[in-house]
Amino acid sequence: xxxxxxxxxxxxxxxxxxxxxxxxxxxxxxxxxxxxxxxxxxxxxxxxxxxxxxxxxxxxxxxxxxxxxxxxxxxxxxxxxxxxxxxxxxxxxxxxxxxxxxxxxxxxxxxxxxxxxxxxxxxxxxxxxxxxxxxxxxxxxxxxxxxxxxxxxxxxxxxxxxxxxxxxxxxxxxx
Numbered sequence: 001x002x003x004x005x006x007x008x009x010x011x012x013x014x015x016x017x018x019x020x021x022x023x024x025x026x027x028x029x030x031x032x033x034x035x036x037x038x039x040x041x042x043x044x045x046x047x048x049x050x051x052x053x054x055x056x057x058x059x060x061x062x063x064x065x066x067x068x069x070x071x072x073x074x075x076x077x078x079x080x081x082x083x084x085x086x087x088x089x090x091x092x093x094x095x096x097x098x099x100x101x102x103x104x105x106x107x108x109x110x111x112x113x114x115x116x117x118x119x120x121x122x123x124x125x126x127x128x129x130x131x132x133x134x135x136x137x138x139x140x141x142x143x144x145x146x147x148x149x150x151x152x153x154x155x156x157x158x159x160x161x162x163x164x165x166x167x168x169x170x171x172x173x174x175x
Contacts, residue, residue, distance in 0.1 A: 004013065005165055007117075009103060012050055012069060012070060012073040012074070012076070013049075013070050013073075015050070015111055016065075017045070018155070020045035020047070020050070021045070021153070022046070023041050023042045023052070023076060023078065024043070024044060025041065025042065025082035025087045025090055026041070026042055026078050026079075026080065026081055026082055026087065027039070027040070027041055027078070027080035027081075027082070027083075028040070028041075028042055028052075028054070028071060028076050028077060028078050028079060029076075029077040029079055029081040030054070030068050030075070030076050030077075030158075031073075031074045031075040031076075031077070032051060032068055032072040032074060033074060034160045035073045036072070037078065038052075038054055038066055038068050039079070040053075040054030040055055040064075040066060041054065041055045041056070041057075041082065041090055042054060042055040043055050043065075043093065044091055046070065046172075049069065049070045049071075050054040050070025050071075050072065050073065051067050051068060051069050051070045051164075052067070052068045052070070052076070053065065053066075053067050054066045054068065054134075055093055057089070063093055102145070102146050106169065107133075107145045107147075109144060110135070110145070110146055110147045111127075111135060111145070111147055114133055114135065114143070114147050114167070114170065115127070120135065121166075122136070123137060123166075124137065124138050124139075124162075125137050126139075127139075128142070133145055135147065137159075137163055138159070139152055139153035140156055140159055141153065141156070141159055141160060141163055142154070143167070147167075148171060149164035149165075149167045149168045149171075150166065152164050
């Protein structure tokens, strides 16, 4: 157990990002002003304000996030090192759920299903690009893998918004 004694209230803020980085992916106890104490896994330390972002794992896979403002930090005590599994859990906290990896076969199926659905609804769609991975709607909007609303792009905001809404509705019906 190592204590990073930060002395006066502003010493924590004066530390360098390299010092703060030694706390990342570790279970810590933070002593703050007015005798407040916080415990959790350090996700990151804001390099501007020196604020510490802590994650605490609750039951049923829920996560609680706390931010201890840098000016309030008085002492940081490292309680436990994070193993590889914990580092992986921490790195996934803010990753969107859609980042799950799709196999090339799954992507092809998603593309073909969406293309068929668009065509069934009389929306003109073509495949473009060397491998035909990108769908093109009416020549003004493209949809890249994994073919969700976030992967749509168009300079026409009205068409973009409407097609994103259609795809969102289509995906919700698929689930």
